Amino acid sequence: MAPRTHRRKKVAASDYQAVLEGIAARVREQPNRGKVATYIPALARIPKTKFAMVVKCVDGREAAVGDADELFSMQSLSKVFTLVMALRQAGAGLWHRVGREPSGNRFNSLVQLEYEQGVPRNPFINAGAHVITDCIVSHDAAGKQSILNEVRRLSGNAAIQFDLEVARSEREHGHLNAAIAHFLKAHGKLRSDVDEVLDAYFHQCSIALSCRDLARAGSFLANGGIDVTTKDRITTARRAKRINALMMTCGLYDAVGSFAFRVGIPAKSGVGGGILGIIPGLLTVAVWSPGLDANGNSDAGVRALELFTTKIGRSVF
Ligand code: GLU
Secondary structure, three states: OOOOOOOOOOOOOHHHHHHHHHHHHHHHHHHOOOOOOOOOOOHHOOOOOOOEEEEEEEEEEEEEEEOOOOOOOOOOHHHHHHHHHHHHHHHHHHHHHOOOOOOOOOOOOOOOHHHHOOOOOOOOHHHHHHHHHHHHHHHHOOOHHHHHHHHHHHHOOOOOOEEEHHHHHHHHOOOOOOHHHHHHHHHOOOOHHHHHHHHHHHHHEEEEEHHHHHHHHOHHHOOOOEOOOOOOOOOHHHHHHHHHHHHHHOHHHHHHHHHHHHHOOOOOEEOOOOOEEEEEOEEEEEEEEEEEEEOOOOHHHHHHHHHHHHHOOOOOO
């Protein structure tokens, strides 16, 4: 008798559409959708009722539901794309400047940085993101414009812009970020001028894109480093694997464990309410809903992703 194998049914694009519609209906029924980030006043105005979810398969098929073309603030999602750029510029030497462990502290904490002498735990906490952005601005005179161009290229949407009101708001309320950057500089961990690094960082966070843009922009991470639409090699397969690993272990603030438990895929969130999830070899799934849970992750977004991996019967586990 042939050995029994654990076969996985292929989910058709039309099925993804039905799955997303089912999830959107469930989310609509849920009255409580967290709290919109208020520490950046420009974000506080977004209605909590917004919801979008987009799937981009590695074979190019796409499914979308809700406010999929409405723009929202990228915030910490930008850290995935700046990491890809910095690895391209600095290679593996980048890992001497930033670690690869979950922090177990708030994303903007100074405490850990102090007792670890200015080597941030990972590229997704703010201190790590400042080191990554420093790497970009010190290699590339175009700095923040190159970050914007990278997001445009990866999403295939040349109309994506910085939201200058959000960037200004970030700067005005960015005292903790400034403290972190000055601390890094004092320890000799930033090469560029502090103000230049902060300016690029606030602008990268302010990039306004849609859920559809996000799902497309992340497609190379599900596809061994190759952009699904253009077939351009964005990063090596090895780096794509490593970035996915970092998303899995450090991508959801202080809720990586419960997100892995509930959803089971690498993902990165931002306080604008976006989450980018990756099922390597299969698809990217982007979700946006601006109400955040106590950990700063999109409340409806996490729930929607949990329903998604449950319904399609796929995760990385
Ligand atoms: N611009 C935000 C900050 O640095 C990013 C927050 C986030 O999405 O984690 O405070």
